[in-house]
Amino acid sequence: MGAPDGERLGPYHLLSTLGAGGFGEVHLALDPEGRTVAVKILHPHVAADATALARLAREVETMRLVQGPHVAEVLDASLEGAHPYLVTRYVQGRPLSAVVAADGPVGGGDLVRLARGLAEALAAVHAAGVVHRDLKPANVILTDGGPVVIDFGIACALDSASVTVSGAVLGTPGYLAPEVLEGTGAGEEADLFSFGATLAYAATGRHPYGMGPPSAVGYRVVHHDPDLEGVPGWLEPLLQECLRRDPPARPSAAELLDRLGAAGPAVHAVIPRSRPPSSAATEVHDAAGARELGTREPGRARESVRAQEAAGTRGATGAQEAARAHRATLAREAADVQDTALHEAVAGGTVQELSTREWRPGRRPAPGRPSAEEARERRRAVLHRRWVIGTGLLVSLAAATAREPLPEVSLLLLTTYGLATLVDGGIALFARRNRSRAVVDLACGAGAVALWAVLGTFFSTLTLALALGTVVFVLVAILMAS
Incomplete structure (x- = not known):
């Protein structure tokens, strides 16, 4: 030991x-x-x-x-x-x-x-x-x-x-x-x-x-x-x-x-670095096919080479047609090994020439996909609606609870919320960027007053106080948990 x-x-x-x-x-x-x-x-x-x-x-x-x-x-x-x-x-x-x-x-x-x-x-x-x-x-x-x-x-x-x-x-x-x-x-x-x-x-x-x-x-x-x-x-x-x-x-x-x-x-010559990036993927495919043909089916590989040599004697046009046919044959024969060749190339660090599309300012996004700025605006609008509606519900409940014992407090809450929504809606209209935001502000202000009147008419002060306490407790618990 x-x-x-x-x-x-x-x-x-x-x-x-x-x-x-x-x-x-x-x-x-x-x-x-x-x-x-x-x-x-x-x-x-x-x-x-x-x-x-x-x-x-x-x-x-x-x-x-x-x-x-x-x-x-x-x-x-x-x-x-x-x-x-x-x-x-x-x-x-x-x-x-x-x-x-x-x-x-x-x-x-x-x-x-x-x-x-x-x-x-x-x-x-x-x-x-x-x-x-x-x-x-x-x-x-x-x-x-x-x-x-x-x-x-x-x-x-x-x-x-x-x-x-x-x-x-x-x-x-x-x-x-x-x-x-x-x-x-x-x-x-x-x-x-x-x-x-x-x-x-x-x-x-x-x-x-x-x-x-x-x-x-x-x-x-x-x-x-x-x-x-x-x-x-x-x-x-x-x-x-x-x-x-x-x-x-x-x-x-x-x-x-x-x-x-x-x-x-x-080993690393799967993708020649001297070739342009646009042909890198094709070279991986062709190299994999040539390697597979040379190792598993040497006879077929020799036939392909002889076809290329014969094509070179028939002139430029015939050579191009034969080359296209040869590449198509290699592509079909190498389909089952393309993934393996790509994996080896990635593991060996040789796929650096493969180009990827990079986002640049001014470039249009893909069809049907919002841009980054549009996505941010939509997110802001969702958060604004949730905040205004949630605040309106809480203010209405608090104002209805204080309606009988503290009418001044009830009026102050409604007035403050109403002025805040009016100011926010006015800024949105003045900027002329988001008219729907102004509509949401005005609707929430009016809805808060209507809800205050309904709650104060049909529910007692004790019931409203218990509901308000429950809501506040839940909100505090959520904040502490987050």
Whole structure:
């Protein structure tokens, strides 16, 4: 068990528990300068292995050399005492495993950024001479700035007999390279295998070697091919190379990063930025159709290309007709993939050229739809009617209640309301903007006097007082509630 929250562990003040893994329990903490850090307290069975701790102590200084925006740097470590711990940069985000489980596979531009970020992280780790050994979706944190890899080097440093027996290293065999499962060693190539498996899970939402008992999954890793169905075409060849059983046949992290940098523009070329905005949607449609025809029906795609070449030999008029026919064919064939292409383009941030109609002063609104100024005037008129009518009802009831005991007050209320409506109606008539407002004011003034006379004639003062008190109570309750 780690130290409980609220206590101090060395110079660090533990705030809350973030989670637990195969090697330890992670706490959010404050360093002596008040900055947030992540403190990983090693599990007792790990802390009890002197050989593993000695190896980790030797590796910590090397691990502290790893720097980069996509790695959680090791800041400090204390491997002595009752609670050995490591301190890393605190990364605020969600694990890739939780994101895929909740939101589904990662696609479009998000997948490109994830692939590049993981490749950059492995390149930084390997450049420092460190092997991650435990790269998996749970050790990839997705943040606003891209993916961040955590726990690099810990699994490799803590690989010893007692720790392995506890199951800490073989926690997720579907993401460990075959040579790791067979016990023949783990180098940088093992991280590339884990990279391919992690990215395959992100792109498809499925574990590339399935689920089940660890022994069954490990057997499939060693003897079967991964499940890459649903991986985008630009990414599948890279993952196939990374998931090769022969370690030397896998690319290095630097080679992978170079290839991803070259593949990125092809992914984002769904909408060419050099084309005018008016043709952007058409280019998305045509590009999606061409891609779908080229991948699913290469024969039909070749026929379309041959049709274009033949059209070019028949002159300008014939070429235009053939081009129109070709675009119509592509549109029909690509109808089922247009939505997918648009989604990928939006996710990749490549639909910036699509123009939208912006409202500008003087532009006419759509037919049958009022302008913003007209809508505001209608709203003002509704509020005015409600205020004048409601005030008239309240004044009439109050004046009728005071008619017998306080006739002067009754007359004052009616006179004040009548003058207010006359002034407001006169302003509306003088401005010549809203004659209906003047009509409403005059009608309400006359109606208030008529209602005062009716209420005072047919109801007693006590009844009117009770009604007035009820109305006032309701109004106060409404005001307080609002």
